[in-house]
Amino acid sequence: MVSTVYNENPQDAGGVAPEQTAVVVIGAGQAGIAMSEHLGARGIAHIVLERDRIAERWRTMRWDSLVANGPAWHDRFPGLQISGVGDDEFASKDRMARYFEEYAALIGAPVRTGVEVTAVRKREGRPGFRVETTRGDIDARYVVAATGPFQKPAIPPIVPAASGIHQLHSSQYHRPDQLPEGAVLVVGAGSSGVQIAAEIQRAGRRVYLSVGPHDRPPRSYRGRDFVWWLGVLGLWEASTPPQGAEHVTIAVSGADGGHTVDFRRLAADGITLVGRTASFDGARMHFNADLRENIRRGDANLFDLLDQADAYIARNGLDLPEEPEARVLGPEADCITDPILELDLAAAGVTSIVWATGFTADYSWMHVDAFDDAGRPVHQRGVAAEPGIYFLGLPWQSRRGSSFIWGVWHDARYLADSILIQQSYLTYQAADEASSSPAVEEPDREPVLTTGAL
Known part of the structure; x- marks a missing residue:
């Protein structure tokens, strides 16, 4: 329900009234x-703040040849297809950045960049x-931290910067x-x-992986x-990761039309595995070792996934072609059977x-009671321990698919419903209060139309 509410507009220390909205x-x-x-x-009034451009990480924190890791029919929002990309193709990083720009325009998202x-x-x-922002302060009843999990590149403190080895994070890598x-x-x-690793090796470099x-x-x-397969087997909907597998690496590729990652094949192609x-x-x-x-x-x-898929096909009587070659493993290269345990980087030319x-x-910029001692968000499905604070885009926020494009869309719907429910309480007025409260005219103030207010 949309109501007309007069905001207080209290002034900040500099004498300038902060802007007001329901959600930032x-x-x-x-x-x-x-x-x-x-x-x-x-109908919830909100402002979206972005320090760079829409989908900036797709633009500048990825290598040039990156494509989406899921096919276009899957890695998108429900309301818009990725035009110019076939359903079973993998969109380039630049196409994905444009997609989110197009989507923001389609829904009229009130985004403020820079x-x-x-x-x-x-x-x-x-x-x-x-x-508090670089363009002035904003007061909001609710705040959604939609910065996702990819905020600060993690480089283990193994090789000192003074070693003389050129070091960079994958988010800084663009081309060989x-x-x-x-x-x-x-x-x-x-x-x-x-x-x-495969791209650098194809460029003629010696690569250790x-x-x-x-x-x-x-x-x-x-x-x-x-x-x-993860969808029909219900694996996207897993609510918690297996014990000890909260941060397990997923080796799958959308490059070159998409293929199963085969470490034996990478070794056969000349990459030295360690x-x-x-x-x-x-x-x-x-x-x-x-x-x-x-x-x-x-x-x-x-x-294990192939076994589950075969059982699903048999159980449901699906007519899908058999693929016995999917279970064929190539020979193990010497680097696998007799692995290198130490590598003199200079002697190897690294x-x-x-x-x-x-x-x-x-x-670190959020000064609210919503984190544990390690600085990790304390939340249930994105609803923080601090009332009025929400998180979105976290791995395993509500399910296995939460940090994927389609998964974050469904998590956002849950958070929007949660905010709407909270606003319904804030706009409640008991019958005796309503009958005894005379209308107050304030001609010097402009009404702010919002669903609930501060």
Whole structure:
């Protein structure tokens, strides 16, 4: 229900009245745009703040040849197809950035770009929060942190900056010729690490790839993409990860039309596989003796999903072509059977390290009681421990698919409903209060139309 409410407009310390709105959404990536759609559909006044451009991480924090990891029929919002990209194709990073711009325009999202949020604080003696930005302060009853999980590149403190080795995070890597001449060590064998290693190797470089524990789903099986299999098998809906698997790397690729990651094939193509990176002694990099076990556990994960898919086909009488070759494993290269446990980087000609080691969250700008001692959000399905604060785009926020494009859209709908419910309480007025409260005319103030107010 939309009501006319007169806001207090209290002045800040500088004598300037902060802008007022019901909800401030911080971040205009996939999470922020999804949140805006659901808030707008419910008539809830809101502002979306973005310090750069819409979907900036797709533009500048990815390598040039990156494509979406899911096919276009799946990795999108329900309300708009990705034009110019076939349903079973994988959109480029630049096409995905334009897609979110198009979606924001389609829903009329009130996005303000070039506005950085410097702090969020609880308002003293009043409900809501003060959002401090580089373009002035905003008071809001609710704040949604839609900055997602990819905020701060995580580089393990293994190799000192003074080592002389050129080091960069995968978010800083764009193309092979960006790196100095010489061999390259890529640390991390998830989607990013595998694709970057393969691209550098095709450019004629010697590449070492450090492989840790991982899941290795098939890109497709019996005519269906793995995202379809996770859907019909109910695996996207898992509410909690398996014990110890909260941050397991997923090795799957949308590159070159999409393919199953095969570490044996990567080794056969000339990439030298090593185990998980352990330490650096000033000259030599040391690796754990776990390469073979990591690869075999990845194989077991692959076969488990194939078994579940076969059982689903038989149970439902589906006519899908058999694919026995999906279970065929190639020979193990020498680097797998006799793995390198230490590598003299200078002797091997390694001049660069690309750390494909993921990200950490950074909420140091949020001065609210919504985090544990390690700085991680305390929440239930994105509803924070601090009333009025919400998170969106977190891994496993409500289900396995929460940090994926379609998953964040559904999580945003839940949060918008939660905010709407809270506003229904704030707009309640008992019958005796309503009958005894005379109407007050305030001609010097403009009414603010919003669903609920501060």
